[in-house]
Amino acid sequence: MKADLEAPLPAGQEDLAIQCRDVCRSYGKLKVLSNLNLAVPQGHIYGLLGPSGCGKTTLLKCIVGTLKISRGHITVLGKPPAFPGHDVPGRKVGYMPQDLALYNEFTISDTLTFFGRIHGLTSKETQARMNFLIEFLDLPQKHSLVRNLSGGQRRRVSLGAALLQNPELLILDEPTVGVDPVLRAKIWQHLVEIVKTGKVSVIITTHYIEEARQANVVGLMRNGCLLAEGPPEAVMKQHSTLERAFLQLCQTSDQISSKRGSSPQGEQLENSQSFESGRDESQPILAVGLAAKDEIPKYTADWKVRARHLLPKWRNIAALMIKTLVRMKRMPFSLCFQFLLPVIQISLICLCVGGDPNGIHVAVVNNETAPSSFSQSLLSFLDNSSVHQVPLSHKEAFEGIYNGEYWGVIGFGKNFTSPRFTTSSTCGGSADEYVVTRRYQTAFFPFSGCMPPCIVLHSLTFCPLLWLPSVSQTLLMGRRAVRTER
Numbered sequence: 001m002k003a004d005l006e007a008p009l010p011a012g013q014e015d016l017a018i019q020c021r022d023v024c025r026s027y028g029k030l031k032v033l034s035n036l037n038l039a040v041p042q043g044h045i046y047g048l049l050g051p052s053g054c055g056k057t058t059l060l061k062c063i064v065g066t067l068k069i070s071r072g073h074i075t076v077l078g079k080p081p082a083f084p085g086h087d088v089p090g091r092k093v094g095y096m097p098q099d100l101a102l103y104n105e106f107t108i109s110d111t112l113t114f115f116g117r118i119h120g121l122t123s124k125e126t127q128a129r130m131n132f133l134i135e136f137l138d139l140p141q142k143h144s145l146v147r148n149l150s151g152g153q154r155r156r157v158s159l160g161a162a163l164l165q166n167p168e169l170l171i172l173d174e175p176t177v178g179v180d181p182v183l184r185a186k187i188w189q190h191l192v193e194i195v196k197t198g199k200v201s202v203i204i205t206t207h208y209i210e211e212a213r214q215a216n217v218v219g220l221m222r223n224g225c226l227l228a229e230g231p232p233e234a235v236m237k238q239h240s241t242l243e244r245a246f247l248q249l250c251q252t253s254d255q256i257s258s259k260r261g262s263s264p265q266g267e268q269l270e271n272s273q274s275f276e277s278g279r280d281e282s283q284p285i286l287a288v289g290l291a292a293k294d295e296i297p298k299y300t301a302d303w304k305v306r307a308r309h310l311l312p313k314w315r316n317i318a319a320l321m322i323k324t325l326v327r328m329k330r331m332p333f334s335l336c337f338q339f340l341l342p343v344i345q346i347s348l349i350c351l352c353v354g355g356d357p358n359g360i361h362v363a364v365v366n367n368e369t370a371p372s373s374f375s376q377s378l379l380s381f382l383d384n385s386s387v388h389q390v391p392l393s394h395k396e397a398f399e400g401i402y403n404g405e406y407w408g409v410i411g412f413g414k415n416f417t418s419p420r421f422t423t424s425s426t427c428g429g430s431a432d433e434y435v436v437t438r439r440y441q442t443a444f445f446p447f448s449g450c451m452p453p454c455i456v457l458h459s460l461t462f463c464p465l466l467w468l469p470s471v472s473q474t475l476l477m478g479r480r481a482v483r484t485e486r
């Protein structure tokens with residue numbers, strides 16, 4: 001198991017934090033990523049730029065392992081995302097999603113403590129990091145509720161959660177949106193500093209193209225593939241700004257597409273300053289210092305590692321339970337809903353089913369007269385509080401039942417006790433004995449029509465999923481509950 005995790009990486013990959021090879025991803029018929037190739041070197045900041053809707057967030061979700069790719073290969077810190085025994089998603093990765101998944105009922109302190117627990121930090125470590133991050137990200141007091149924070153402040157809390165455990169890889173989806181320029185500069189400065197150690201790598205998306213000049217490598221993305229990849233200075237070589245370089249690359253890409261559309265098949269496209277004719281779409285128009293295409297190795301994990309990967313971690317269960325308790329405490333209405341509703345449902349069920357029936361009038365036609373007869377002892381077994389026996393003749397009994405006076409008729413023949421009948425009647429042979437229970441069932445279940453919806457409602461509310469949502473979340477989603485939640 002250990003050997004598997006510590007196996008040396010194939011040549012050329014040990015210095016790549018992320019490698020995407022021919023990655024494709026679609027949402028139904030919408031192809032979002034098409035044969036995308038991207039390489040994030042270890043200890044670098046990779047600025048992923050591109051217009052809205054080009055697929056940046058989708059790519060980041062695939063990298064972090066919350067979305068599956070349709071085709072291609074991704075390796076993150078040497079293994080595919082969500083590979084058994086690999087902490088991606090997990091402690092090794094700090095992911096700040098675009099849609100902030102923070103809990104409104106949490107304070108800043110609760111939020112950071114929750115993520116600290118999830119990543120297995122001690123409370124001392126969490127506290128130290130929290131104090132640093134609150135000051136660094138210029139956050140309000142740590143007891144402020146997330147729901148009372150502004151949009152920009154929430155983004156910074158989310159960024160704080162991503163930075164909390166000092167991850168090896170930071171995946172930041174537009175962390176600087178709604179952040180004032182001074183803080184934006186500070187965040188970039190921090191990123192530049194942490195990558196200097198060579199142990200941390202960052203992939204960051206931003207709409208502020210010019211701020212990406214501080215990245216070590218930029219990737220310009222359009223329509224699900226990379227137009228250019230390389231150091232910002234190289235991409236900007238013939239242009240004063242990254243924005244202009246991007247504009248030029250977009251125009252070049254459009255020219256290629258239109259020429260390809262209009263030129264007859266097989267005709268060679270003219271050479272342009274930055275691309276070759278018949279360009280492979282999976283390759284950027286401009287690629288500076290791209291990693292060589294190594295063979296992607298086959299990754300296998302020991303069965304023990306796989307089994308452990310499937311099992312939820314206790315610390316995650318504990319963190320999620322505490323999270324649920326804190327949320328319940330802050331939302332008393334939800335507490336009532338979760339605990340009182342099942343009680344109401346059970347009461348409703350009991351009301352619908354009703355209590356034990358009593359005072360049911362049943363006509364008894366007993367043609368045996370001897371007090372020690374078998375029919376008498378059978379009748380004595382009946383509970384008199386539920387069944388009120390009315391001894392009648394055959395005719396009176398049937399008249400009574402047709403008039404609705406009795407719920408049923410129990411009849412015994414003259415020779416019920418005789419040995420001949422004790423054997424044959426148990427097989428249902430004698431015409432002298434009868435039990436008529438025309439309306440008996442209705443007596444027990446007067447509201448039986450209401451039962452199915454009641455039972456469904458009851459099972460929905462009483463089911464433990466509602467009582468302990470955190471545990472079920474963890475059990476269902478396994479150890480990856482943590483990051484998929486965010």
Ligand SMILES: Nc1ncnc2c1ncn2[C@@H]1O[C@H](COP(=O)(O)OP(=O)(O)OP(=O)(O)O)[C@@H](O)[C@H]1O
Nearest residue numbers: 027030032050051052053054055056057058059098
């Ligand atoms: N869950 C989804 N189901 C269907 N389509 C989706 C889904 N998520 C994203 N898309 C579509 O995929 C495309 C790429 O979306 P994505 O969020 O990756 O873009 P983006 O580059 O991050 O955009 P932005 O910069 O505005 O955040 C868009 O056309 C979007 O409508």
